Amino acid sequence: MAHLQEVFEVSQRRACAVLGVDRTMVRYVSRRPDDGKARERIRELASQRRRFGYRRLHWLLCREGWTMNHKKFRRLYREERLQVRRRGGRKRALGTRAPMTVPQGPNQRWSLDFVSDAFACGRRFRIFAVVDDYSRECVRLIADTSISGARVGRELDAAVFERMARPHTIVSDNGTELTSMAILRWSKERNVEWHYIAPGKPYQNGFIESFNARLRDEFLNETIFTSLAHARQELEAWRQDYNHFRPHSSLGNRTPAEIGAGSSGKPYRGHAPDTVVAITPSDGHQTAQGSTRSW
Structure with missing residues (x-):
């Protein structure tokens, strides 16, 4: 018309x-009146009462003085996608419904994940990696044949003690070690918000995924590990080189140590290695004070 x-x-x-x-x-x-304020209040109630269905939430809303029948409330409830999913299996740690904030300084948000590799004999082992999303610093790089949720909590406590700073948020996937009761108890006792990415969407944890790619390409694929002690020693040496000497294009070709020290205005709290490791591009070997080792 x-x-x-x-x-x-x-x-x-x-x-x-x-x-x-x-x-x-x-x-x-x-x-029809605007339901914007009602929708906002329904979302707030749903975030406070995770396991309440639309009937209980409707009762809470009416108790606050809102006038709305159950049919309209259910329509708004479904349009906001607030349906409660039925749980199955054991109890797991829960993440937050709120979106993640962009970190504006060191120790505001850490990302963590697991990487798998093998010894020369074929036995598998795991590497637990923690990265600061702001400075790109590798906070922790722990190798072991088995790493439980309780071990993850202990390693995070050690990282907090060394840095004398506690993260506001930790981001991870939904692995069994990271959704265990030990992690749920740790996050509540330390008052650290734990954010879980959506299942099957690793790009939501892009900082640690990018670090894992660098770790595997520059180090794991270039090194043959003979034992667990050897793996731990080489991983720590690579972590120090990554934090203090390796330039990062996303940081303006600066190192995470320079970013961490510059943003806080205080000396960097990490421990720099005693020797400077130089990488020679011709043969792919690294030399430290005249000694050569293959990486």
Whole structure:
């Protein structure tokens, strides 16, 4: 109808007659009130009461003085996608519904993940990695044949003690070690918010995924580990080189140590290695004070 009025310059009555449209339908203006504030309050109640369905939430809303029947409340509840999912299996740690904030300084948000590799004999082992999302610093790089949720908590405590700073948020995937009761208890006792990414979407934890790619490409694929002690020694040496000497393009070709010290205005709290490791591009070996080892 609007097209006919604009192109053929006819009246609304004429256009409706040609199309066989009732003019009352064209001129109708909805008198439904704006439900923006009600929707916002429903979302707040759902975030506070995770396991409440629409009936209980409707009762809470009406108790606050809102006037709304259960049919309209259920429609708004479903449009906001707040349905409670049925749980199955053991109890797991829960993440937050709120979106993650962009870190503005060191120790505001850490990301962590596991990387798998093997010894020369073929036995598998795991590497627990923790990265500061702001400075890109590798906070922790722990190798072991088995790493439980309790071990993850102990390593995080050690990192907090060494840095004398506690993260505000930790981001991880939904692995069994990271959704265990030990992690749930640790996050509550330390008052650290734990954010879980959506299942099957590793790009939501892009900082640690990028670090894992660098770790595997620059170190794991270039090194043959003979024992667990050897792996731990080499991993710590690579971590120090990564934090203090390796330039990062995302940081303006600066190191994480320089970013961490510059943002706080205080000396960097990490421990720099005693020797400077130089990488020679010709043979792919690293030399430290005249000694050569293959990486």
